[in-house]
Amino acid sequence: MTATPDLGTPRLASPDLLRSVFRRHAAGVAVITARGDAGPVGFTATSLTSVSAEPPMLSFGIGTGASSWPAIAGADRVGVHILGEHQQELAATFARSGADRFGAPTSWRQGPEGVPVLDDVLAWLVCRVVARVPAGDHRIVLAEVELGDPAGPGRPLLYHQGRFNGLRE
Numbered sequence: 001m002t003a004t005p006d007l008g009t010p011r012l013a014s015p016d017l018l019r020s021v022f023r024r025h026a027a028g029v030a031v032i033t034a035r036g037d038a039g040p041v042g043f044t045a046t047s048l049t050s051v052s053a054e055p056p057m058l059s060f061g062i063g064t065g066a067s068s069w070p071a072i073a074g075a076d077r078v079g080v081h082i083l084g085e086h087q088q089e090l091a092a093t094f095a096r097s098g099a100d101r102f103g104a105p106t107s108w109r110q111g112p113e114g115v116p117v118l119d120d121v122l123a124w125l126v127c128r129v130v131a132r133v134p135a136g137d138h139r140i141v142l143a144e145v146e147l148g149d150p151a152g153p154g155r156p157l158l159y160h161q162g163r164f165n166g167l168r169e
Contacts, residue, residue: 026160029087031094032060033079033108033116036071040102040116043068044095046159048080056145058127061138067097069139075129078143079115082123084154085166090118091157092164112147122152 011017027046034041047061058080062072072078083091090106093099102108102116111117112126127143158165 023161026158029083029091029157029159029164030060031079031081031083031090031118031121032062032068032072033081033118034068034071034075034077035114035116036068036075040108041068041071042079042094042101042116042118044091048082051142057130057142058125058145059140059142061135061140063138065137072129072141073132073139077113077115077146078127078129078141079111079117080125080127080143080148081118081121082152083157084120084122084152085157086154087121087157088164091159120152122154122156123150124148124152 028048030045030048031042032045032048043062043066045060045062047059049059051057051059060080062069093106094101107119108116109119111124115126117124117126125145125148127145129141129143131142133140133142155167158167
């Protein structure tokens with residue numbers, strides 16, 4: 001019989017516990033963009049998930065207090081961008097509150113349906129929003145893939161322990 005390892009002292013559920021546990025979970029880094037009334041909006045997301053192959057669908061979470069939420073709440077379409085390890089600064093810019101996310105040095109263009117598309121990413125998609133599901137202080141956005149490009153060069157950017165990192169060999 002195997003001995004049970006010492007698991008430490010369990011803590012009751014709290015926002016701090018959840019954040020502490022997920023800091024240990026390495027996640028890919030994406031930037032979600034949309035066209036807003038006052039111009040393009042976007043934010044860094046580590047909650048991107050593939051949902052369905054048929055039809056091709058994905059999901060991501062966004063806090064209802066986020067500056068991008070009003071635009072995402074009303075958007076018909078969003079851009080989803082998979083960042084490369086060379087884009088740590090871009091990820092930080094889109095994660096920083098109050099940053100000029102689409103100003104220099106961010107390189108982007110208006111894509112299909114007016115969705116902002118970032119340049120030099122590993123892959124990008126334009127998706128049609130099909131649902132926004134309440135989940136505590138967040139919304140889970142479900143979106144159906146309409147088109148994209150998976151052919152960007154490089155390796156993925158990861159988020160772990162509060163830092164952006166590349167893969168190790």
